[in-house]
Amino acid sequence: MVERLKKIKKINILPRWMIFILDLSISAFSLVLAYLLRFNFDYTSISTSELITSLELLTAFNVVVFFVVRTYAGIIRFTSIQDTYRILLVVFLVNFGCLVTNIAFDRYANQQLIPYSVILINALASFLFLNSYRIGVKFVYSYLMTVGMNKKNILIYGAGEAGIATKRTFDQDSNAHIQVRAFLDDDPRKSDKVIDGVKIYHTSELKKLLEEYDIAELVIAAFSLPSKTKSDLVDICLDNNIKVLTVPPLSHWINGHFSTKQIQKIKIEDLLDREPIMLYNEIVTDQLKGKRVLVTGAAGSIGSEIVRQLIKYEPALLILNDQAESPLYDLELELQELGFDNYVVCLTDVRNLEAATRMFESYQPQYVYHAAAYKHVPMMEHSPCEAVLTNVMGTKHIADLAVAYQVKRFVMVSTDKAVNPTNVMGTTKRIAEMYVQSLYHQLEKDGKHMVKFITTRFGNVLGSNGSVIPRFKKQIEEGGPVTVTHPDITRFFMTIPEACQLVLEAGSMGNGGEIFVFDMGKSVKIAELAKKMIRLSGFTPGVDIKIKYTGLRPGEKLYEELLNNAENTVNTYHDKILIAKVREVDYAEVKVQVEDLIALAANRADSKILVSKLKGIVPEYVTSNPAYESLVSKPKSPVVSIQKAG
Numbered sequence: 164m165v166e167r168l169k170k171i172k173k174i175n176i177l178p179r180w181m182i183f184i185l186d187l188s189i190s191a192f193s194l195v196l197a198y199l200l201r202f203n204f205d206y207t208s209i210s211t212s213e214l215i216t217s218l219e220l221l222t223a224f225n226v227v228v229f230f231v232v233r234t235y236a237g238i239i240r241f242t243s244i245q246d247t248y249r250i251l252l253v254v255f256l257v258n259f260g261c262l263v264t265n266i267a268f269d270r271y272a273n274q275q276l277i278p279y280s281v282i283l284i285n286a287l288a289s290f291l292f293l294n295s296y297r298i299g300v301k302f303v304y305s306y307l308m309t310v311g312m313n314k315k316n317i318l319i320y321g322a323g324e325a326g327i328a329t330k331r332t333f334d335q336d337s338n339a340h341i342q343v344r345a346f347l348d349d350d351p352r353k354s355d356k357v358i359d360g361v362k363i364y365h366t367s368e369l370k371k372l373l374e375e376y377d378i379a380e381l382v383i384a385a386f387s388l389p390s391k392t393k394s395d396l397v398d399i400c401l402d403n404n405i406k407v408l409t410v411p412p413l414s415h416w417i418n419g420h421f422s423t424k425q426i427q428k429i430k431i432e433d434l435l436d437r438e439p440i441m442l443y444n445e446i447v448t449d450q451l452k453g454k455r456v457l458v459t460g461a462a463g464s465i466g467s468e469i470v471r472q473l474i475k476y477e478p479a480l481l482i483l484n485d486q487a488e489s490p491l492y493d494l495e496l497e498l499q500e501l502g503f504d505n506y507v508v509c510l511t512d513v514r515n516l517e518a519a520t521r522m523f524e525s526y527q528p529q530y531v532y533h534a535a536a537y538k539h540v541p542m543m544e545h546s547p548c549e550a551v552l553t554n555v556m557g558t559k560h561i562a563d564l565a566v567a568y569q570v571k572r573f574v575m576v577s578t579d580k581a582v583n584p585t586n587v588m589g590t591t592k593r594i595a596e597m598y599v600q601s602l603y604h605q606l607e608k609d610g611k612h613m614v615k616f617i618t619t620r621f622g623n624v625l626g627s628n629g630s631v632i633p634r635f636k637k638q639i640e641e642g643g644p645v646t647v648t649h650p651d652i653t654r655f656f657m658t659i660p661e662a663c664q665l666v667l668e669a670g671s672m673g674n675g676g677e678i679f680v681f682d683m684g685k686s687v688k689i690a691e692l693a694k695k696m697i698r699l700s701g702f703t704p705g706v707d708i709k710i711k712y713t714g715l716r717p718g719e720k721l722y723e724e725l726l727n728n729a730e731n732t733v734n735t736y737h738d739k740i741l742i743a744k745v746r747e748v749d750y751a752e753v754k755v756q757v758e759d760l761i762a763l764a765a766n767r768a769d770s771k772i773l774v775s776k777l778k779g780i781v782p783e784y785v786t787s788n789p790a791y792e793s794l795v796s797k798p799k800s801p802v803v804s805i806q807k808a809g
Contacts, residue, residue, distance in 0.1 A: 183229060189292045190225050190257070191218055197284035217277045221285070224260045228253050250293045258286040314342040316376045320396060321385035322348040322356075322363045329384040329410050330359055332423055341423075344376040349392070369396070373403050380406045382426060397429060401698045431632060431696050446671040450530070450572075451476040457528035458483060459513055459561060460535030462490035465576055468663040469532050470494065474503050481506040482526045484513070485535070513557035523568045532666065533561050534576040536592065541716045543588040544788050547773045551764035554591035555598070555757060562599050565614045566606065574670035575599055577620045577678070585787040590777045596620075596678060597748050597780070598757055603676040605750035617673035619666045620743070621681045622654060635693055639700050643708035645693045648715050653686040669740050678743040715787065756780045 194217060202208040232253050261282050268276050317333075319326050326346055333341040346363040348354070354365045364372060372378060381400050383393065400407050411425040456478045460466040462485035473481060483506055485491045495508055507526060511518040513535045536554050537543055543550040558575065565573045577596055580589030596618050603616040631654070638645045657665075662681075669679035694704040702708045715721065760776050774791045778784050786792060 185296075186229055186293060187222060187225055189296065190221065190289050193289035193292055194218060194221050194281070194285050196288050197281045200284050201278060201281050213276075217281070220264060220276060221257065221261060224257045225253075228256045228260075232256075246297060247294055250297075251290060254286055254290040254293070257289075258282055261285075314340050315379045316342050316344050317380040317382055318345050318347055318369075318372060318376075318378055319343055320347045320366070320381060320383045321388075322346040322350070322353050322358060323385065325384040325386060325410055327358055329382055329426075330361065334359075344378065345372055347372075347381075366392075366396070369399055370403075373400075373405060378405055380408055382408045382410065383429065384410045386412065393429075397699075401695075406701070407699070429699065431692065431699060447667050448476050450671050451478055451667075453477065453479045454529045454571075455480040455527060456482065456530045456532070457522075457526070458532045458534065459485070459557075460533070460576075461485045462487045462494050463534060464659055465663060465666075466532075466534035467494050468659045469534060469666060470498075472660070472663050472667060473532075474498075474501065479505060480526065482509060482522065482528055483507065484509040484511060484522060486510065486512040513561055514552050516560050519560050519564055523564045527568060529571050530670075531561060531565050531570050531573045532576070532670070533558060533573065535561075536576070538578070538588060540580070540586045540588050543591070544586060544716075544790075547587045547770050547777075548764040548767055550587050550591045551760055551773065551777075554588070555594050556761045556764070558595035559598055559757060559761070562602055562614075562616065565616075566602070566612070569612050570614050572615045572617065572670060572673070573599065574666060574673075575616070575618045576666060577618050579620060579622045581620065584781060584784045587774065587777065587788075590781050590784045593781050593784075594757065594760070594777070596745075597753050600676050600678070600745075601748050601750035601753045604747065607675070613675060615673055615675035617670050617675065618678040619669045619681070620678055621662055621665065622656060631689060631692070632696070635696050639697060639702070639708055643697075644711040645697065645708060646711050646713050647690050647693055648713055649721060650690050650712055652689045652715070652721050654689060656687055657681070665740065672740070678745055680741050680743050753780075 195214070198209050198214060198217075199206065232249055261277055262279070265276050265279065265282065268274050319329050321329075326348075330343050330346075333343060343361050346353075346358060346361055347366050347369060348363055349366050351365060353363045356363050369381075381396065383396070397407050399405075407429045408426050409429050411427070451473065456473055458466050458470055458473070458481065461470055461483040466485065467490075470481060470483060481503075483491065483494065488510060491508060491510060495506075498504070498506055509522045509526075511522060513519055535557055537550050562573060564570075575595065577592050578589065580586065581593035581596055582589075584590040584593055599616040599618065603613065606613045635645055665679075665681050669681075673679065690710065693710055697704045697708045697710075700708075704710060756776075756779070760773075760780065763773055763776055771791065771794055774786070775794050778794065786794070
């Protein structure tokens with residue numbers, strides 16, 4: 164068997180001239196057969212000279228049309244629907260040419276070269292034979308390549324265009340060794356119907372099919388599948404040791420096709436129990452097209468994605484600011500590959516007021532997306548001065564410059580960790596929120612040029628630098644253990660593109676002074692997330708890969724919130740974007756407090772002194788860091804988590 168397969172694989176592709184001759188021969192045979200059918204196989208009734216003339220005429224037309232349409236150029240064993248279309252075109256052109264020639268001779272010479280009925284029969288016969296021998300070769304080759312081999316039984320979820328394309332992709336890949344046993348679909352109207360010889364079953368019959376056909380894999384080929392349905396499918400498959408794969412997005416297909424190599428294991432990001440947020444981008448387009456836009460922290464996870472999304476709005480100039488050299492260079496290379504050249508790179512630190520001023524003076528940005536920040540909670544617990552200098556002073560610099568250079572909108576990227584903060588990072592982000600809000604309200608009172616200061620607040624983003632999912636993936640690849648801080652810890656999640664789209668849209672709808680919060684869906688239990696990731700990797704949690712609980716890190720919350728007990732929300736035109744009503748603060752008071760705080764940080768004050776100052780500015784700050792517990796006491800009133808206005 165092995166030797167036979169080796170011989171088959173060494174079969175050379177037929178030269179084009181041989182396929183050309185073969186097609187001509189089949190066309191000639193079709194014409195002879197057409198004559199025989201026309202005269203009821205009474206060959207004595209057929210004029211030999213007429214037959215020869217017809218063959219000469221038909222061959223002449225075939226030579227020209229075959230050469231123009233290039234039917235000979237395809238590899239027969241890979242015949243596709245496009246090849247069928249080409250053959251149909253060839254048959255039509257050849258027989259139409261014969262028909263026109265026949266009509267001309269009939270009219271001017273009062274003679275038919277070919278009987279009209281023969282032309283019709285020949286058209287049908289030639290199309291049938293030219294197409295059939297190609298399909299026959301394809302199936303014979305496929306059979307010889309797979310006979311005797313162990314085939315993997317799979318199910319395809321989705322009996323739509325994507326599902327059909329997936330099945331045919333497997334059929335065309337002789338190295339896949341795949342047998343599609345059934346389609347699954349939620350649409351009851353499709354149940355018991357057949358596509359390409361494969362029956363469609365309702366999703367409720369999944370368990371039965373897994374047992375009946377010894378299924379190895381389920382391929383999800385549906386682009387609009389609700390996350391709950393997808394999660395249920397995956398859970399059933401994982402319980403039965405079945406791998407789950409997904410086809411690539413339609414945007415990754417080439418000319419309506421994809422390869423089996425593009426089919427990948429389902430990602431944990433696909434299984435979060437939340438529906439994607441649909442956005443309305445018309446306002447964003449109107450505001451940003453042809454404008455100069457500054458993105459601080461442009462090389463980070465959020466900043467770089469904001470840059471990618473800004474491109475489609477055709478800004479006149481993108482100003483990319485970051486202090487991280489290598490990531491900023493990588494972003495520049497990416498933009499060059501995308502063919503976007505309306506950008507400048509500013510390798511500066513937002514903490515450097517002089518450099519930031521030169522940036523504003525040189526490029527005169529009209530819109531600012533401020534994403535520059537230190538975000539890693541444990542690191543900022545050890546370096547509160549750095550957190551203050553970047554998150555507070557850096558924000559103050561950019562906000563003040565936005566006022567000085569009459570920027571239209573300033574959109575600040577904040578975090579859910581600013582709500583009832585338990586750590587230095589979250590507290591510094593809350594102070595930054597307070598500063599830009601109070602600055603806006605002061606400008607409004609003074610009747611001066613008003614920058615529309617807008618804050619966006621959301622939870623964790625999947626796949627961002629330092630986030631939990633990339634860390635879990637690495638730990639699983641290394642054989643474990645997977646480290647989780649606490650068995651009950653939960654987090655909100657959304658994808659980076661989705662978060663950045665919401666930032667852009669919230670920034671466009673804001674009138675100034677708002678803090679926008681996003682509906683993050685249900686919070687996710689991190690321990691359950693880790694278990695599912697282990698199972699998706701083909702391992703058993705606690706057996707193949709251990710889960711180790713390490714305890715909450717300094718400053719880390721058990722549960723995160725988007726609002727605190729003193730806040731409520733106001734709805735917007737988008738049901739997933741809400742406005743948090745927070746306590747107003749006096750700009751003059753906040754300005755003095757912020758400047759004092761910055762001075763302490765700049766002079767490298769003792770961490771405990773700095774933390775005490777943070778508590779004075781943000782009374783709701785309650786540390787979970789043992790080093791600071793004596794400085795930051797618990798509030799008297801309980802904290803209530805509010806996700807959405809009633």
